[in-house]
Amino acid sequence: MVGLEWYLGVSAILFVIGVLGVLISKNAIVVFMCVELMLSAVNITLVAFSSFMGDVHGMILVFFVLCVAAAEACVGLAIVIAIFRNNITADISKINLLRW
């Protein structure tokens, strides 16, 4: 079995890719997918620590993160679709009504 550092490294790289996608993407749906990527990266960390310490509590946390991710995805996509219906765009650089 590979060491804990390898799993943490994969998780760190995935998280950074997710942040990168959120920062460079102009499409709201792609931003969503990148947020899911970041949640998955954190889940890998939790499962790795939980497995390497022989403690199930970390996996409970992953379970709750999964539930919150599902809720976030369904509400978020509803928001994107509502914005698209009123504003006819999914481009987040054009949704700037609240910009000062």
Next chain:
Amino acid sequence: MELTTLLFYFFSLLTIGSAIFMVFSKNIVHAAFALMFTLLGVAALYVLLFADFIAATQILVYVGGILILILFGVMLTTKGFTDNLKTLTTNLRPVSVVMTLVAAGMIYVLLTTTWPVAEIAEPEGTITGLGTLLLKEYILPFQVTGVLLLVAIIGALLMATKVKHQQ
């Protein structure tokens, strides 16, 4: 080299490679399918970590649920023209530099820290422990999560249904 080590390298390369493809893909449908491969790779990593229940939940919730939801979102926000499926990127170069630095910093920290690792035998399965913990110690968060999901369903329905505008 052990088989599990080889599998770990394969699945982590699959995960990271399709994540990079997802971020830099010009076509949003391709990005969604790359996300599917990423999530499947993450589920395989969970299996390699002996987290059987979490891996199954990952496949059911992410690949079976959230990804389909995202594909529906793609279909509903593109008006049916393939030209609009293109995604644009902004600030690519500075963000890439900063994120590479952040990744290097994180990997440096995790390599120089000594993590407390318990030498454990291969567990037989996590479902029993998880179920007992969920219904004993974590019963309140469990119920609150149920309420959260209910509220999310109601909120999504309210926002996605058509609002009658007063003329």
